[in-house]
Amino acid sequence: MKAEIVYLFMMRLPRMVPLLMLCFTLPPAERFIRIDFPNGGELLRGGSEVGIRWHSLGVQGDLAILLFKEGDQYATIASATANDGAFQWSVPTDLPDGARYRLRICSLRDLRLNDFSDRDFAISK
Numbered sequence: 001m002k003a004e005i006v007y008l009f010m011m012r013l014p015r016m017v018p019l020l021m022l023c024f025t026l027p028p029a030e031r032f033i034r035i036d037f038p039n040g041g042e043l044l045r046g047g048s049e050v051g052i053r054w055h056s057l058g059v060q061g062d063l064a065i066l067l068f069k070e071g072d073q074y075a076t077i078a079s080a081t082a083n084d085g086a087f088q089w090s091v092p093t094d095l096p097d098g099a100r101y102r103l104r105i106c107s108l109r110d111l112r113l114n115d116f117s118d119r120d121f122a123i124s125k
Contacts, residue, residue, distance in 0.1 A: 030057060030058065031056075031057060031058035031059055031113055032056060032057055032059070032113065032115070033054055033056045033059055033063070033105050033107065033113055033114060033115045034054060034055050034056070034115050035052075035053075035054045035103055035105055035115050035116070035117055035118075036053040036054055036055060037051065037052065038050070038052070038103065038117060038121040039117050039118050039121075040102075040117050040119025040120060040121055041120075042121040042122070043121070043123075043124060044091050044101075044121060044122065044123045044124075045123075045124060046091050046093040046095055046123060046124065047090075047091065047125075048090075048091050049089070049090055049091075050088075051086055051087075051088055051089075052077070052087045052088075052089050052103065052105075053085060054085055054086075054115070055085055056083055056113075059083055059107050059109075059110075060107075061083065061107060061108055061109040062080040062081060062083065062108050063080075063082075063083050063105050063106060063107055063108065064076065064079055064080065064081075064105070064108055065077040065081060065087055065089075065103060065104075065105050066103065066104045066105075066106070067101060067102075068101065068102045068103070068116070069096075069100060069101050070098075070100045071100075073104075074101075075095075077089055077103070080108060083107075091123060093125065096123075097122075097123065097125060098122065098123060099120055099121075099122040101117075101121050101123055102116055102117040102119075102120055102121070103116065104116050
């Protein structure tokens with residue numbers, strides 16, 4: 001069942017209808033997650049510290065951060081991290097060099113709320 005907010009306004013209009021009632025509903029606020037960094041085109045170095053950044057709206061609870069390589073899930077960066085817009089990642093040195101990496105960040109409460117990096121980024125030693 002969807003939650004809706006119902007607003008009711010009543011006003012008197014002279015010489016017309018004694019009482020006019022307006023009733024309408026507003027749709028629920030949009031909910032989303034958007035990756036800010038890395039979001040495509042970056043070169044990350046194995047062994048370095050990288051600040052993964054995102055912003056979200058209307059997303060409650062922890063998030064998972066996943067690493068994809070060539071379209072397949074390759075590793076879990078964080079299985080449950082606070083939805084605070086930032087996660088410090090120590091890029092493993094044993095990741096294969098390559099330019100077809102992407103992130104996926106998803107809500108653990110609702111997996112439909114997620115985002116992938118817009119384009120591939122690279123990891124190199």
